[in-house]
Amino acid sequence: MKNKKSIEEQIDRILEIGNSIDDVKASPFFKEKMMNRLFEESSQEENLIFPWFTPRLQLASLVCVIALNIFAFTNLDSTSYDDSINEFAESYGLLATEETSLFD
Amino acid sequence: MSEENFIDDLKKGHRNAFAQLIDDYQDKVFGKCLSFVPNKEDAEDIAQEVFVEVFKSIKKFKGNSTLSTWIYRITTNKCLEFIRKKNTKKRFAFLQSLFGNEVPLDRTSYFTEFKHPGILLENQEDAEVLYSAIDRLPEDQRVAFTLHKIEGLSYKEISEITEKSIPSIESLLFRAKKNLQKLLLDFYKNNYE
Numbered sequence: 001m002k003n004k005k006s007i008e009e010q011i012d013r014i015l016e017i018g019n020s021i022d023d024v025k026a027s028p029f030f031k032e033k034m035m036n037r038l039f040e041e042s043s044q045e046e047n048l049i050f051p052w053f054t055p056r057l058q059l060a061s062l063v064c065v066i067a068l069n070i071f072a073f074t075n076l077d078s079t080s081y082d083d084s085i086n087e088f089a090e091s092y093g094l095l096a097t098e099e100t101s102l103f104d
Numbered sequence: 105m106s107e108e109n110f111i112d113d114l115k116k117g118h119r120n121a122f123a124q125l126i127d128d129y130q131d132k133v134f135g136k137c138l139s140f141v142p143n144k145e146d147a148e149d150i151a152q153e154v155f156v157e158v159f160k161s162i163k164k165f166k167g168n169s170t171l172s173t174w175i176y177r178i179t180t181n182k183c184l185e186f187i188r189k190k191n192t193k194k195r196f197a198f199l200q201s202l203f204g205n206e207v208p209l210d211r212t213s214y215f216t217e218f219k220h221p222g223i224l225l226e227n228q229e230d231a232e233v234l235y236s237a238i239d240r241l242p243e244d245q246r247v248a249f250t251l252h253k254i255e256g257l258s259y260k261e262i263s264e265i266t267e268k269s270i271p272s273i274e275s276l277l278f279r280a281k282k283n284l285q286k287l288l289l290d291f292y293k294n295n296y297e
Contacts, residue, residue: 007289007292007293008289010230010292011285011288011289011292013230014230014231014233014234014288015234015253015281015284015285015288016253017223017227017230017231017234018139018253018254018255018256019256020223020224020227021139021220021222021223021231021254022222022223022224023131023135023222024131024134024135024138024220024221024222025131025134026130026131026133026134026148026151027148030126030130030134030148030151030152031123031126031127031130033152034126034130034152034155035119035122035123035126037152037156038122038155038156038159039119039122
């Protein structure tokens with residue numbers, strides 16, 4: 001069992017432990033690793049095809065496309081779609097009933 | 105070459121300037137990282153992140169402080185970011201706060217494996233106890249204590265890095281020391297009595 005005084009001495013010693021820490025050196029390969037990382041990453045960034053098309057813009061574009069699709073899907077009336085198709089077919093003479101057969 | 109010209113070269117992205125910067129600062133940055141995160145591998149990862157941040161942000165450097173102060177500020181922030189992330193994973197702090205339980209100082213809950221190459225083997229155990237206690241301090245006290253007592257910086261240097269006044273650094277150090285004494289006293293009472 002330690003008495004209070006020795007504990008206090010130990011605490012004081014521990015609080016000053018920073019004075020006994022030796023200087024440390026970075027790994028000898030640190031610089032090489034770092035230079036590769038810095039200049040490879042930056043050259044990869046420069047090689048991008050659309051550097052202006054940032055992730056934010058990509059996300060915004062995706063949201064626009066999804067919104068447009070939802071709008072189109074909810075507003076698509078099947079009857080008006082059929083009418084439009086018929087009108088188109090009529091205009092171009094594509095209706096099956098209007099086709100004249102060689103055997104008529 | 106003057107510091108201004110050197111900074112200009114860094115801003116222009118000159119490879120030689122960055123090589124020089126790494127030569128000049130790699131040991132200092134690595135040492136500072138180790139002071140906050142006493143694990144060789146973790147400290148090296150953080151030091152790399154520091155240089156990446158310097159590389160990315162050098163264009164924003166306005167010269168309000170010296171280049172070294174700016175780099176040490178980035179180093180300190182990166183270390184704190186790392187500790188915050190690791191501690192969030194390691195501790196269930198929200199449970200502690202919910203139940204108001206004071207968790208005793210415990211080396212096993214420390215956020216990293218203790219591997220500091222600059223600490224002598226005979227001091228290893230004491231250093232582990234100290235680092236575990238530092239981990240329980242509020243962030244600003246931790247920064248002030250680590251930079252002053254572990255890293256050996258002066259009040260002025262700490263005030264420049266942390267952008268706080270010298271009296272507030274003194275006050276932070278005083279409170280940090282008091283808190284550490286209490287934490288360590290509890291630790292030794294629990295373990296040896």
